[in-house]
Amino acid sequence: MLDCTDDWSVWLDRHGPALVLLARQWTTCRADAEDIVQEAFVRFWRSRERVEDPAAYLFACVKHCALDSHRGRARQLRREQATARPEAEPLFAGSLEQDERRTAIESALRELPASQAEVLVMKVWGGLSFPQIAAALDTSANTAASRYRYALARLREQLAEESIP
């Protein structure tokens, strides 16, 4: 089973894209998100044997590190956002044919409340179950499932609004 491997690079290959995407919810640039993932991954790797669900713990580490980083940089970000444009770095890989839809989904994802976006990322791109998401976010599985449904519904609404000429 993948979650039982002791090779950290396998863990990073498997979960890295979703972890960076999750960290991007609290950062404005990819470099900051990768800094967060680095710190969280090292913390996870040192403590992985003491936790019940390592995959859920890995995502929880990313969220905690992202929140710590977000609090420390809140003032700096407010100043930067007042003067700079939102970053244009893409969240997803895709072909040119998919570029328009990808951009629309990225934009809609950024508009989601953080509590819904994090559940969506963990479920859709992280491949976690609702109990795992609940463990990572320290909430109930029902709450995680509800947030997931709200997130999908809201995302669809926003995409539908953007598609209307």
Place this chain on the structure above:
Amino acid sequence: MNEHDQFAADLAALRPLPPSRELAERIAAELAELAKPVDTVEPLSLSQRRSHDPLWLAALCAPVAICLIYFLLRGVGERQQINMPESNTEAPIAAAFDESLPSLWSYRRAADKSLDQLDALLDKHATHSPEPKPQRAGAYAFALSDSELESLFGEL
């Protein structure tokens, strides 16, 4: 498959950008750095472990400290005994029975023999005792010296 599931499948078709190669290299370096102290530190010998263990240190130092305190206190006690003035108990006892000195013992002994002997002893001690030197106690009602008072009365 309901609408949500279909939409979720569409979303899942989008692949998040993978982490950069630099991120993997940084993680590898940090994990190697964390693992380095465990691998490179030589195991401590028994004597080194003993010297680093606080319990060993306490066990070694406690008897030494106790001995040191004991000898210090003992040395102080001896010095106090040396410095202490010798108690002269012989002299007062001998003086008490010395009939040449006025004492209760000598007076009682003389009185037991005869009143003449008591008188004689009192006379003897009276000749040895120094004369009292009464000192005039001055009481002044004014803060002026005698010469000043005389001159003042003279003016009157």
